[in-house]
Amino acid sequence: MAEPMEEFEQELPGEKPANTSTDNGESTDQQSMDSQTLSAVLQFLRKNNLKGTEELLRKEANIQENPENASNTDQDVSSVLSAYTSEGDPLLYEGQYRNLMSFIGSSLDATKCELAQILYPVFVHMYLELVYNDHDNQAVAFFSGFSDEQESYHEEDLIKLSAVTKKCHMRHSELMMNFRTSKYVIRMSRDSYSALKRYLQDKQNNTVLNILEEHLYIDVFDGVPRNKQQIDSKAGSIVGEAKREANKGKIYYGLLKEPDINIQIDEDDEGGEGEDKPKKKKPKKDPLASKKNKPDPNAPPQTRIPLPELKDADKLERLNAQRELSKRVHLGTDNLPSICFYTFLNAAQSRLISVDVSNDSGLLAAGFSDSNIKVWTLTPQKLRKVKQAGALKEIDAEADDVLERIMDDSTATDQRILLGHSGPVYSTSFSPDRKFLLSSSEDSTIKLWSMHTYSSLVAYRGHNFPVWDVQFGPFGHYFASASKDRTARLWATEYHQPLRIFAGHLSDVETVRFHPNSNYIATGSSDKTIRLWDMNNGKCVRVMTGHKGPIRNIIFSPNGHYMASTGEDKRVLLWELRHGNLIRELNDHTEPIYSLSFCQDGNVLASGGLDNCVKLWDVKKIFTETEPDELSSTPAVVTSSASNVLLGSYPTKTTAVYNLHFTRRNLLLASGPFTA
């Protein structure tokens, strides 16, 4: 599509303007919600034991718990559901749905695909209406009659839906409640919309009209109707596409200025730490550093998010990292990375779940379903504990090598076990300075471990449900977690309470990732959407739909402009952040993908998962191809052919790929458990 179009948003007659989206962050928009819905939500939260959320919601919406309200709650829920009350003859539903289908079938080719979008939500709501009004048999007949007509990517949800066959079931089904509490968003062109409106008025198709008014939100835009491919690439989420205005806000996707670290480093220090690095290399490094220090126009203000002061040791660390980076192999089509695969043997018994490799590629942590965490060293440097307090006293604190002296050589070992969780460890994450390790577990806690003493330092309790994912921020200090309680939370290591709670996903938040500039976090959820949240104000700034299954992993490109995501739908989707548009879909995997990794220069993307295969993609090509399109805010046609960008496919024997990690020199480390 050519030009950015003016945004039109037309609401159907009868729709209450008060019914604002839940998309834009429940936490901020609560006041405008009508109190009935709000209390129903509260009730729902209570029912599902989401106490933390409930409390927060209460706090934010300024609702005091009053006993009357509590006693009336049952009524409230039913009043939410009562939207489904209908006097319509159950026998009419099938006919009306069939009419709608035939109308869409006979409509113009240009608008057909857009109109077909409403079939699925109308089907779902008609079915739920039938169920609600106790027309059990008709409901089942209706379902079996038309469920096969729906798009294949709705199948999973339809299975869930098919379990709901009784009115009393409705309030227990999470999916059902999602349909009820949020409007299904459909975007269509004005042409399609007017065609639809004409049809509904002509035919007096009241049931469909009602559903459109009550449960659907039609986002109308001017312009050429989209084709099937465009629609399909955006569809799949539980509640339809993202609304247009959801992705309007400006975000700072540039990188932060690299702190100036050169001047503070003593020559002596460098000589000590940098081993036998010749001095003459130093001038070479300077231009590189200065180039990096050019301010990025898209970068956020340096102090937008307060970051901890860099200590001398941190600066040294940074310097080493940069030095390593400058020695990296430049990857490309004719220069593919080497892959080193770390296979976990005998991991079938205790079930490996998650793997993480530290930034400097020196440590590897693995979470197991028997609640253990194991840490391995990947370098000759052994894992040593800090000496006992008594011994530490004798060390001269002023000595240059004090960090070396405090280590107890007698404890050196290749592997350490961290015990403390009481449920499967779903995720681990090293801090950038590799001094700490975070782990999240089924026991709904996040634990911080010291890599000096190999013991647990803090248990962050806040989530009330299993914590699926945790990740350290790119500069340490902050970390984010994703939980089954449908929230993602931002924490700082020094507070036991979360700093931000990001609520808005309609189902489990599966994964969370920091933007490289530490100003945003991205979350992927079972509701098949990806959201980008502003850490500063907790607002959701991007909603990305297009995945057809729960999202398993997200990763940002090193320059912060792009994002890759993957999930149970076996595809990798590439997004650009400026407008939140889908750029490319990569589908060559045959099983769910667990891991993604960009190489250090962002030219190559590696993906791997359950199909025992590591695949490399030439994303540089894709990004350069899409560069011109970036100017327009309309999504380009998304091609899904994988062949011309697939650089290589490297199967393992029977080892699923759980983690991929590019070292600073662009060696790819993969890991996974061998299954006999």
Place this chain on the structure above:
Amino acid sequence: MAEKEREVKGCLTQESIKVIGECVGVSSLNEEAGTLLADDVTFRLKMMVQEAAKFMKHAKRVKLSTADFDHTLRVQNIESLYGFSTEEHIPFRFASGGGRELHFVEEKELDLSDIINSSMPKIPLDVSLKAHWLSIEGTQPAIPENPPPVDTHTQKVESQDALRTKKPTAKAEKKSGKGDMGKTAATLLAKAKGLTSDPVKLKGVLVHELSVEQQLYYKEITEACVGSSETKRAEALHSLASDPGLYQVVPRFSMFIAEGVKVNVVQNNLAILIYLMRMVKALMDNVTLYLEKYLHELIPAVMTCVVSRQLSLRPDADNHWALRDFAARLMASMCRKFSTTTNNMQARISKTFDESLSKDKAPLATIYGALVGLAELGPEVMKTLVIPKVRMLGERLRIMTESLIINNPDKIAADHLKQLVQKHCAPYLKGVRSTPDVLHEYEEEFGYLGPFLFSHVTKLRFQPSTVTTQCSSTLTSSRPMITIPQGRPSTIITSGRSLSSSGFSPKTPSSLYSPTGTGLQRTFSSSGSGSTPSSQTKIVLVSATGSGRSSAQTSPVPSGSSTPTPSVFKLNPKSFSKSLSSSLAPSLASSLASSLSSSQTIVMSPTGTVKAERKSPPATASAGGTSSTNMLMSLAQAATMQTPIRSSSGEDHTQGS
């Protein structure tokens, strides 16, 4: 697909609820309550399972476990079900009776003292981390940690694909394009396309170049396998049996074995034959290889080692029986692995053995081979093909032993045969015959061997463990004539053909460029050397290229007397034969063939063109072609040197057209 899942109506019935109710002591549950409960429980279970699936997916598993269900219960504030944690699924038992069907979990009563007294279970191995290179700068090294470049399944599909569909060359092109198909291949391909204008699409000739490492490997392995150092050989065989990256080299090994057998059976070089069979065994043992495509070369070779009249220079002293036994076992394992209803391999192989067995004039060694070959194929074959022949066999043995002019080799052969009959038939008979063994029944059924079998069967009945008689060295059969057992080539060729039918040309080394050719030549010139150049050069060339139909006919049908000395050498140098076929018309070829039959120089190619070439290879032949021709000549020379040529009354059978 979900559709399938939806079809399976996973719901509890009212009866189930009733049974469950009875279990917990609610006996009087009325029907309506039962239905309601069933509906509700079904819904709740479904919700639970959906939730549990989330835990399963987060644990990166594909199988729901009881632990997932426990976590789900915990999340929903319901107490976990204790005592149901297991890694594996708990199987339901099924019982029916009194009109009620019941699925239940079996709960065995365990004796605690048993558990206490039993030895401690082994501590499971600790999780460990092992690193290897999955890829080095974009190429995947062929090390044991990595999967074989082409797994057996793909190989299987590939070979069946060729059988089933006439795949356009494009696919083949793409396949080898992954490797290193050079420009030459493309031109060859174009040529092949030009040549085959007929509607049957032929797969283009693929030129497959081996990397230097592979060439070295090939050379080292072949040299070690037939060399003198036993330790080296063991290493080489181990490599053949375990290396995952052999896919590319297998055609060459297959060719090496096939040609090696041909030469050495002529030379009666027992040791080399044994080594070659061990190579076959090693290749068979390699789990990463799927040998179906090479059966047309391997089966003849193995078959030869089973039924050939003479396998060693001193048949009376050497233990060639062991080689026959070994090869027969190999053959049987091939049958088990590759026989399908389509290729009917087992039937054809047993038929070949049967033919050799039923021939009146067949030497005892061949009969021994045929017998052991059949016996290895299993009891069903024993029943239908061996047991009925025992009587006839006995008759022959009787004549032989009773005749006055029995010579030593024959006697030894007869001994071995007897032992063989005892070894295989006695256990079988013990299994199938009813207990009271009656001597005269045996005599009636098995004639001369009856009493012998009877005594052994009765002996077996008393001692449980079978006595395996070890046949130690001996002399052997008769004539110094070298014959590759008749009937053999026909089976083999047809089987080879139909497996890789319809114009699919197997990648055989002869079509390769120099390295392989030279390798082969080297080895052979050492093993099959010393051949005095003969004026009568006989080359019988059965090329493997061409369609299945024609090649099925190509095989010389050595029906008894008509082929006097079928010194038939199969070879499939594609480039060679292609150039031949391109240069000659079929009609010319057949006339040539007949005219040449007097001097016994025949070149056949299944495409219908036949040509004889004395010395120089065709101009277009590649280096590989040249070397293979050279090799062929030396082979042929070797053959003619030792083969007494009997001018036949009948014409040589060349069914070229």
